[in-house]
Amino acid sequence: MFGKKLSEYIQFERWILILIAAAFVIRLALPLAGASIASTRSVSINIVLLIGLIYCSIAVYSREFGGYKQLFGLLLTQNVFAHMLIAFGIVLGILTGTDNIYTAPEFFGGSSGRNWLHVLAHTVAAFVVPVFAWLVGSVILFVTKRVKKVT
Numbered sequence: 001m002f003g004k005k006l007s008e009y010i011q012f013e014r015w016i017l018i019l020i021a022a023a024f025v026i027r028l029a030l031p032l033a034g035a036s037i038a039s040t041r042s043v044s045i046n047i048v049l050l051i052g053l054i055y056c057s058i059a060v061y062s063r064e065f066g067g068y069k070q071l072f073g074l075l076l077t078q079n080v081f082a083h084m085l086i087a088f089g090i091v092l093g094i095l096t097g098t099d100n101i102y103t104a105p106e107f108f109g110g111s112s113g114r115n116w117l118h119v120l121a122h123t124v125a126a127f128v129v130p131v132f133a134w135l136v137g138s139v140i141l142f143v144t145k146r147v148k149k150v151t
Contacts, residue, residue: 001076002069009077012065016052016078023048024085027101028092037104045082052078053133057140062148071137076130083126087119094119 001009010017023045030040056074060066065074089102093114099105103113 002066002073004066004070004073006077009070009073012059012063013052013056013074013078016048016055017081019048019051020045020078020082021085024082024089028089031101037099037101038106040101045086049078049082049133053137054140057137058144061141061144068134068138068141071141072130072134075133075137076127079130079133080126083122083129087122087126090114090119090122 023043026043027040027045030043031037053075056071056078060071060074086102089100090113093100093103094116097114099112099114101107103118105112107113108118
């Protein structure tokens with residue numbers, strides 16, 4: 001993918017992928033341990049994705065991993081991973097018939113998120129969101145290249 005193997009992308013951003021998985025598990029487990037679903041707001045996969053976006057946008061150049069194409073590959077990898085985990089959480093809610101953090105009405109506009117359309121939305125988002133993340137990341141990468149040349 002874009003001149004690199006998937007394993008190279010995973011190796012480059014392994015700590016981001018670990019944080020995504022940790023946030024997923026914590027958000028799923030806290031309500032099972034008795035915490036309210038609303039109290040899990042402080043653990044956010046989106047914050048991890050934002051940190052990953054900023055980190056990868058800078059590190060792809062400074063660690064000589066590649067350029068804009070490789071940045072897209074990195075963002076695609078982390079977003080597909082995150083959204084597939086979330087889709088799994090929704091499927092889990094559908095199959096068990098119980099809400100979890102990924103299906104709770106307070107996080108789904110007031111109605112139940114336990115539906116296949118919600119799963120489909122995250123599956124599509126896994127491939128659409130990286131395009132927008134890449135646009136933002138490309139600006140950060142451009143600035144990083146300019147700053148690095150000056151120093």
